[in-house]
Amino acid sequence: MPPVELLLMLLLLATVVVVARLKDLFAAAMLTGIASLLAAGLFVLMDAVDVAFTEAAVGAGVSTVLFLGALSLTSRREKQQERTRILPILIVVATGAALIYGTWDMPAYGDPDAVIHHHLAPELIAETEEKIHIPNIVTAILASFRGYDTFGEVVVIFTAGVGVALLLGGLGLRRRAGHGEEES
């Protein structure tokens, strides 16, 4: 593994371990933002700039703010656990081991013989210039070749927003907001 990626990976590991151990939830929320930024850096090194962009904007930016918003509704400190629980640790370790075991069957990173580079990808790379005529193949795939999927995703985001609005602050919020405007 190249040294820069190794460094980022080690920093990421250190960050998530600290997040898991911290009792101060405010600091933990900040560190999850840093973890996302490190992950975004790794994605950039793997040439997945669009994914890195999303990770940096959503993970490091907005979700940190939402964590803080959620924290302002609860306590700043995690409740003390009376004792260390063995079963959750076992489940986490077993799941992690299974996932790592699963990666052994995956082709090496950047392997030109990997299946994913032979199925659909060459056609999309060849046809984007001819059919869509825009340079960013990722955008062409997301917006045009897979326009249905992206439409579905936007509907999912909309539905999620409606769900949060109804659960956390539906009409009540609007009424309160209305009062606030009258007072100010």
Added chain:
Amino acid sequence: MKPPSRVRQMPILRVIARALVPVILLFGLYVQFHGDFGPGGGFQAGVIFAAGLIIFALTFGAETLRQVVPVVLTERLMAAGVLLYGAVGVVAMFLGGEFLNYSALDPLTTGHYGQHLGIIVIELGVGIAVAATIMRVYYAFVGRRTDEDRTGADPALDAGAGGEAS
């Protein structure tokens, strides 16, 4: 009116936020409309745009932002973004193509212009829907009242709680 919180009295935060927010919003628009040529697109642009506005809310208070972007407006824009995306598909159908076949948007040429137009418009729909959704979720969080609001909120978290106590 709420008395200014500690965060809003910090001049460094205020000055930096005032300088950064317009740049972030401009960058969001750049990512939005440059998505066909560089990395990015509607989703990232929407998130960046909303994040810029949320930074504004964190420093100047959510009630200040609510005067610029009311809660009702975010709800309408959420739906408007989805409808804009869907409308492109329906327009393509009326022009003789399949649903979301952007080439049909431009029947005169070979379809490149239609693809460009379709992608720009649906990305705009995505951006509007995502930005409005994130703003709405943020409002939902800061609009909650807790027991602490009546006794005095944690000052370190006052930024996140920006505008609920009016």
